[in-house]
Amino acid sequence: MNEPETGLRARLVEAGVDLVTREGVGALSLREIARRAGVSHGAPRRYFPTHLELLSAIARRGFAELADRVTAATGEGAAPRAELETLVRVYLDFALDNPGMYELMFRHDLLESGHLGLRDTSLPLFGRLVDLVGRVRPEADARLVAGALWANLHGIAQLWRWGSMQLATGADDFVPLLRSALDAHLGRGDGR
Structure with a gap:
């Protein structure tokens, strides 16, 4: 070209x-x-x-930006639980700061279509989540726990964006919700 x-x-x-x-x-x-x-x-x-190919190229940029943010925020040497907490915070910040891009990135038709390797672009972040979950909970099926945690994060992102979560919980900050989600999937992280 x-x-x-x-x-x-x-x-x-x-x-x-x-x-x-x-x-x-x-x-x-x-x-x-x-x-x-x-x-x-x-x-x-x-x-x-096709329109899907252009949308996939746009979504690919979103995945690249999210990966860059996660890489910049997480570092070598952090305890797996602390790194996981940072990753999910960055993930949710991205989802709330970029709602249109976030919605596009996870459209099933784009991920399933295989255009521009979009699915391959999205999987490394999930792989990192699986790795960290496996290090925190070595006795568990890390893929299943990571999948449940990821679904929980998507739910928090969507419900927070709609305002439903704030209404239901009275919360004005999503961080306690993230901690609760992590505790639910990984066990309590504060020794209590």
Whole structure:
């Protein structure tokens, strides 16, 4: 692919990232992405034969950003439980700060389609979660516990974003909910 093609492809993805960030998943039409990128409405089809391929490229950027945030926040040498607490906090912060991108990243049709290896992009973070859970609870099936914890995190993210969790619990901070989720899946982490 020559430089102008690579540049236009990147510009389309960047326009989509900006659009999902500002207006949400519902705004991600090919026509609107093309308009924001300053190209004809047919131009995206030259680089992304299907709408799902373009959406997958946009979602891939979200996974890369989330992975960068997790890597920056977690470090070598931390106890597994502490690293896990940091990971889930970063994860939930990302979900709440980027609701449109977060929704796009976990759309089943994109993950299942296999476009641009999106599923392979999403699995390393889950693998890290499984590894940490296994180090905290070596007696458990780490994949199942990590899956349950991940589902719990998705629920907290969605319910918090809707305002339902605050209404139901009276909480004004999601951190105690995260700690409760970790305690529920991993056992108490404070020695109590």
